[in-house]
Amino acid sequence: MQNKKCGYVALLGQPNAGKSTLMNACLGTKLAVVSAKPQTTRNRILGVCPTGDTQILFLDTPGIHKTAGLPKLNVKMTATAWSVVGDADLVCYLVDSIDGWAAEDSIFFKKLLATSSVPVIVVATKIDKAKSEIVEKNVMEIAAQINSCVDEVIAQLSSSAVEGAEVKVNLLSRIPMLISAKRPADVVNFRQFVSEQMPVSPWLYSADDLTDRPQQFVCGELIREQLFRQLGQELPYSAAIKVERFENKGRLTVIQASVIVHKDNHKAMVIGARGARIKSIGQAARESLEKHLERQVHLELFVKVQSNWIDSDNLLAEYAGLEKWEE
Template sequence: MEDDDNTDLPLDSQLPEISEWQTIPQAPEGFKSGFIAIIGRPNVGKSTLMNCLVGQKIAITSPVAQTTRNRLRGILTTPEAQIIFVDTPGIHKPHHQLGKVLVQNARIAIDSVDVVLFVVDGSVEAGGGDRFIVDILERTKTPVILGLNKSDQQPADSQRINNSYSQLAEPHNWEIVKFSALTGDGTDALQQTLINSLEPGPYYYPPDLVTDQPERFIIGELIREQILLLTREEVPHSVAVIIEMIEEQPNLTRVFASINVERDSQKGILIGKSGIMLKTLGSAAREQIQKLIAGKVYLELFVKVEPKWRQSRLRLAELGYKVEKD
């Protein structure tokens, strides 16, 4: 159970609900638009990049790999184009049913977008995981741009690193762009490269929208982000957050959420001694939710044990994880 403070939040941080969407305008002559999938190994900065490009936090980030689970769309609208980014789970060798669903969704995204932005960790040389993704991309007709993230972390002598990625890109004539999603350096050039890769097209969404995901989904993701940040390896990916109920009052939004884990020991870690961990992550999540909805929030969290939920396709679907349709 969480209290709230009297923080005043800027109105421009509020995401519009579907009911508030304006009429989609007609695009001017020469306007470009399209869908771009952001793919790569786990923990290369895909979600951080999408947040940077759309100018608002809509995807959760964490030092823990495999943070992204759902196919989240971020929307960037400029005077000359509208880009719909599809943030995908990190492509890796899956070890459970949830992992298989996530990787399958990433593969589906590759063939259902206009352009693929293949993001790699530009602070280290290309590895086997990157080459595994190259093998997948060789089977698609979708155009690919290779993005070298973390340019701010490259060592002074980065020639070997750059050469390792050039060797991946050159056989396929992929354009290479270097940038840092964390500092924003080089992202303007990346944005222009992405716009240049698109064909003329209409507005798909109202210009002021930054995501197509409902507020309820993002609230659940903000709670899950704090769990990943505060527990790290102790409760890695055995957690799913379900928003049970949202009550909107004139001056307060009440959010009731359940945190599903697989083992009693994980429940104990999340609650903590005398409930201190649950209170800590609830307070941190509430601060993020208040920024999202631009108002005061009361957050109440419950922890439930759902044994082996990641291994059950039925339970995965009930918790919102299922193979996307292309």
């Protein structure tokens, strides 16, 4: 009992940084949905990851982004991500190593260092994409670029502090951790590193728990993932999935879900010519649900228009699981 450790690890960063992929790789299973489009994740998603005597509780978050002029959906997604910092024992700030550290990263990272009371580490992801013929050089350059940007943020924080006031920066290292979620050895090292930072504590979840989210939520997300993968650039951002029925019938699971869109013309786009698009979405979603549930699935999808749900507190709670709060 005394050797047990347990703690929360927030995965924070810009959209598409690789947060969900890294959490899934650590868990060894697909819990959070992933796509090549930014802003795929909409909620805080807990992933329970036992590592030796330590239970790491990963908190995957929506990508933080500037939300001026954007719908409430974006404001709440970003607020959800920031709120997770307060629950964490360690914050990993993820940056896509190939895109490099951007101007927004400096803004978000400064805010993070100024507000986090727990240790922070920068994690540069997707390092497997560094050009193979000159890997060493590339990796060194990536680390150096991030390192100098981090130094600059710390210098800015120090210079903006009231004279004489001590600037406490709770950064574990100014050098980023370079990893690929696609390389098992990197994932093992990352888990090991994180587990060493966790506080002594009894485990908060059972040994075989994966998340605190109900099965229905994960299934809705797996359907939504197909919207991100199969629909054009703009549409997935204003679409949601509402699971209307989830029932186990013998060896079969029956799932009925609505695809919620916010404009009439989006409905026709989701359905596609002679229903081809919705059929293809349904087929891929069913396969993904069957893999996840390890059961045969009967999936029915309906498309509903709910105008402006992306700006309504009540509908954001209903369709995206985003909390209502006073703003």
